[in-house]
Amino acid sequence: MNETIDPEVRGSWTFAIRRYLLQALPPEHLLPERQPAFVRSWTYVLGAITLASLVWVVISGAVCAFFGPQWWHVSPQGRFFNSLHFWSTQVFFVFMVLHLWAQFFGAGWRDGRALTWITGVLLFVLSIGTAFTGYLSQENFDSQWIGVNAKDAMNAVGIGAFFNVLNFGQMYGLHVLLLPAGLLLFVAVHILLVRMRGVVRPLSEETR
Amino acid sequence: MDNPATYLHWGFILISVPNAALILGMIALFLLALLAPFPGHRGGRSKGHGTDE
Numbered sequence: 001m002n003e004t005i006d007p008e009v010r011g012s013w014t015f016a017i018r019r020y021l022l023q024a025l026p027p028e029h030l031l032p033e034r035q036p037a038f039v040r041s042w043t044y045v046l047g048a049i050t051l052a053s054l055v056w057v058v059i060s061g062a063v064c065a066f067f068g069p070q071w072w073h074v075s076p077q078g079r080f081f082n083s084l085h086f087w088s089t090q091v092f093f094v095f096m097v098l099h100l101w102a103q104f105f106g107a108g109w110r111d112g113r114a115l116t117w118i119t120g121v122l123l124f125v126l127s128i129g130t131a132f133t134g135y136l137s138q139e140n141f142d143s144q145w146i147g148v149n150a151k152d153a154m155n156a157v158g159i160g161a162f163f164n165v166l167n168f169g170q171m172y173g174l175h176v177l178l179l180p181a182g183l184l185l186f187v188a189v190h191i192l193l194v195r196m197r198g199v200v201r202p203l204s205e206e207t208r
Numbered sequence: 209m210d211n212p213a214t215y216l217h218w219g220f221i222l223i224s225v226p227n228a229a230l231i232l233g234m235i236a237l238f239l240l241a242l243l244a245p246f247p248g249h250r251g252g253r254s255k256g257h258g259t260d261e
Binding site for chain 1: 230234242
């Protein structure tokens with residue numbers, strides 16, 4: 001590739017990034033065509049189910065954001081999508097925690113996978129924040145109750161002035177834009193790291 | 209659904225029945241994921257470090 005590139009271009013930072021990404025993530029190998037035999041286990045499916053439920057969370061959330069709170073509280077279609085958003089979030093959290101258990105008890109950070117583990121931990125924390133702001137964005141008595149109780153905890157740790165749980169606009173903006181953007185970014189990094197480093201061997205295979 | 213949940217109380221442990229059911233269900237799912245055979249054209253579990261196409 002380098003022979004046909006102008007020397008000036010070859011020294012540019014965009015070319016360096018492009019060369020690194022093409023080496024680290026060759027496009028023809030981004031989707032796996034071969035997997036180690038030990039991947040034939042349901043424990044390796046838990047992360048995939050988490051990802052699938054996240055797709056439903058994003059789709060149902062986008063529909064709710066488009067039509068707004070009155071629609072999701074009053075119309076049958078709105079209540080359906082509101083419920084879809086709520087229950088896909090429950091499935092997302094259940095399978096994310098099962099995926100966490102599988103990776104924790106299987107020591108998923110072994111053999112140079114520390115960054116994969118760390119991005120997973122960051123995703124867990126970001127997901128809790130996204131779900132929390134989601135509960136505060138419901139626009140019902142439940143969200144008021146959660147907000148009124150949570151404000152004391154936020155003030156106690158000194159972030160109440162910056163993170164006002166009684167401010168619907170702030171919580172809604174965080175829930176539908178900033179936190180999901182961060183979440184999707186780290187999900188992409190997490191999955192790319194899994195593709196780059198591969199899935200970890202089970203502990204039972206370590207001694208063989 | 210508008211009524212408060214029933215709570216289970218053992219010593220210092222206090223947990224609502226729905227939360228306890230969810231945790232027990234997750235533990236059951238986890239054990240199932242560990243033990244249930246995975247469908248595949250070769251069947252059975254891994255025998256070594258080989259790759260599966």
